[in-house]
Amino acid sequence: MASPMFPPQTPGYAESIMSVATATPTAAGFTGPPPGAGVDMYKVHPTNGVYFGPYLRYVNMDVEKGVWLGSIMIVTDAPQPPTIHIHQSMDLSPNPRQLMPRSIYTHQRWQFYKYDVDLQMADATERWTYAVTSHLGCTRYEFVVAGRAETGWRFVAHSGNDFAASTSQNERSKLGGLGFMWKDVLQKNVECGGFHVQLGLGDQIYGDRLWKEVPLLKQWLATPGKENRKNASWTARHEEDVTHAYFHFYTSHFDQPFLREAFAQIPHICQIDDHDIFDGYGSYPDYMQNSQVVKNIGRIAVDMYLLFQHHTTLEILRNVSHDLDLFTITGQGWHFVKFLGPAVVVVGVDVRSERTQNRVLAGPTYQGLFPKVAMLPPSVQHCIWMVSVPLIYPRLDTMESLANTFATGKKAVNAGYNVLGKVTSSVAGIVGGKEVVASGFNQVKKAVGKSGLMGNVVNQFGDLDIGEILKDMWTHDTKDLERTYLIRTLQGIAHQKGIRMTFLSGDVNAAGAGLVHDPSHPSDHKTMYQIITSPIVAAPAAHYILKMLHSNKTYYVPPNGQRSAGDTVLTDTKEDMMEIFHTDASGSPRELKKLMGRRNYVAVVAYDPEAIPGTQYAAAATLGNNGLSKLSLAVDFVVQGDGAFTAPTKYGPVIVPHLEYGR
Known part of the structure; x- marks a missing residue:
């Protein structure tokens, strides 16, 4: 295969997300009294009082063998994980298959249990039921599994x-x-x-x-x-x-x-x-x-x-x-x-x-x-x-032009976009200058899926403007x-x-x-x-x-x-x-x-x-x-x-x- 037409630099494994920074006991550069712990802010409590989930995930299918692969995850602080039984919905036999829980992670007192699922696919779509049982009762869920040769997913x-x-x-x-x-x-x-x-x-x-x-x-x-x-x-x-x-x-x-x-x-x-x-x-x-x-x-x-x-x-x-x-x-x-x-x-x-x-x-x-x-x-x-x-x-052509116009005048942008209507007469001509000035960049950010941090926090870094946001596209x-x-x-x-x-x-x-x-x-x-x-x-x-x-x-x-x-x-x-x-x-x-x-x-x-x-x-x-x-x-x-x-x-x-x- 031909090499790429652009030469991006690939970071090594040492720089990857797998690297864990060494925790240090002090936070250099911080001033003022120590803030309250974020942990204390969140009261974690599931709706059913016992566990979060179940989350049903599709992993893949073995096309040759006709096997559907998935997993179910439950997060709980109960002493024992819930039991999960699974069966074809039409199969009412008294001994459904039990899925085995595997603890894959612990956060504070909460255990993450993963239940692997492998199902033999039939000739046509079938309905499957799984039942989650804890000390407070049993809840049933149903989902569909396609036939092994079925293409109409x-x-x-x-x-x-x-x-x-x-x-x-x-x-x-x-x-x-x-x-x-x-x-x-x-x-x-x-x-x-x-x-x-x-x-x-x-x-x-x-x-x-x-x-x-x-x-x-x-x-x-x-x-x-x-x-x-x-x-x-x-x-x-x-x-x-x-x-x-x-x-x-x-x-x-x-x-x-x-x-x-x-x-x-x-x-x-x-x-x-x-x-x-x-x-x-x-x-x-x-x-x-x-x-x-x-x-x-x-x-x-x-x-x-x-x-x-x-x-x-x-x-x-x-x-x-x-x-x-x-x-x-x-x-x-x-x-x-x-x-x-x-x-x-x-x-x-x-x-x-x-x-x-x-x-x-x-x-x-x-x-x-x-x-x-x-x-x-x-x-x-x-x-x-x-x-x-x-x-x-x-393309956000008009916004690109606007970002370039403001490249040397970011203070005007950060001070409330007070010159937005004046600089972009073409924009004002399309949508009305008053509306542009009123909503300005916030709506542009929303138009490219940006709102929270880019809309409210980034200007605290001193030199980020709409041009930074457009680079996400x-x-x-x-x-x-x-x-x-x-x-x-x-x-x-x-x-x-x-x-x-x-x-x-x-x-x-x-x-x-x-x-x-x-x-x-x-x-x-x-x-x-x-x-x-x-x-x-x-x-x-x-x-x-x-x-x-x-x-x-x-x-x-x-x-x-x-x-x-x-x-x-x-x-x-x-x-x-x-x-x-x-x-x-x-x-x-x-x-x-x-x-x-x-x-x-x-x-x-x-x-x-x-x-x-x-x-x-x-x-x-x-x-x-x-x-x-x-x-x-x-x-x-x-x-x-x-x-x-x-x-x-x-x-x-x-x-x-x-x-x-x-x-």
Whole structure:
């Protein structure tokens, strides 16, 4: 395989997230009285009084043997772990199989118990029931397992699964609270006969709040001087307080009504994004990103992400010799390749752990990932890339210009954005100067999925502005060559293997669908779709920011090693956002048809259009004895309506067609 067209520097293992900073008894550079312990702030108590969970996770399937692999995790402080029995729902025999608990981690008095699950898959979808029994009683949960040759998997995808710390209680109530869209997911789960899996595209929690809630971190932010903050020690007290903060964020958030039931009944596959650590992690300047405090917060956040979202630890992962589940290439970042039946694969890429201001992934990571996709078995027709931040998205051209204008006048920005309307007459002309001045950068931040830390804390570092935030996007100039390399390489693999490549992303607080394609050959291997679902809980982007994003010029993907030049240099691959939102949830016509600023999630099913005459995707397709059915993906956007009590509206489906081999 050819070497990458950009030369990122790969840190060694000693610099990886596995490195644990040495705890020291003092915090150099801090002044004032010692703050109260963050541990004392959080009262940890599960809803049922005994345990947190169960969290049901999909690991993978053994395609050849027809075995479904998963795990269930429970966190409890009870003297004994709950017992879990599992059986086919229709099997009422008196001796169901008992799953064995394994303690994988201890936090204070809380034990993390993992129950591995392996189920022999039948010829068609079957329903399975597992019962969790503790000293207070028994609770049953049901989920579906696809047939071993079944290709018509049904799944949902979501991101933005928590409110930003800055979202007021009034705004949360107006949106219907945390559980509104999750309640709809559960209803759709019943109506469709059960989703086989759910894909969490990052931001399952919003860890940003620790900067406001953990006293030691608040004191660190108030420490004057970059060097003092960069060199401040990480102490045992920091370790305890930050670990407990993330433990509390996960246990309390995953214990919310409807979300709790969804994570117990729909097997999940999750990936990390910035809010699972904190807002914008990876895109800050070196002096901040490489400080002891930020590096160690990142290490702990990744540890807790692995525990709660993947039921594992770094110690366990170091002793795994296969890549059936998570694997690392450089020692930083954990990725996965998972089968959703014989014909669909999801590739989950950690785009946070190796991120800097100038790259998303290290070169060796690409060189390790691409062969895994290029060597997928012939049965695979669709490869869905779970990439938490979208690759195909309108540029924030106006905001880029604004950031550059302010590059030498940051004090004006930090002093309340009081010159925003004057400097950007083009912006004011689009949306009205008064509204721009009033909401300013806060809405821009929200439009690219940034709110908590970047919206409220970063200016305390003295020199961060909107330009720093835009560097978090794939479409930023600093990521341009890397983005082109990824797109062009996947086009080559698609051409060789006959696999349709699709990007599935969240992060940006708006729903939409885009694609790169060759207009003269609209169905060939150069066509790759981008599905964007965000947010399922967080507050969506404002109307006027979406209006800016709709006014962007056309772009083309350049050849490898060249920079994007908009519509001035035409190539064989054009970027477009699809117009799929013609009417609003209220039924009125929409001016902005490409992006929807409402809370949402997507529902996806693989189907054979030829095998289901007269309908789009009413039934599942299966592999026949004489070869493969040609599968397409149907993607429905489920969007919240007006107010807290209006039923969601469905848009779509967006059809991702199969790729003829060699096209």
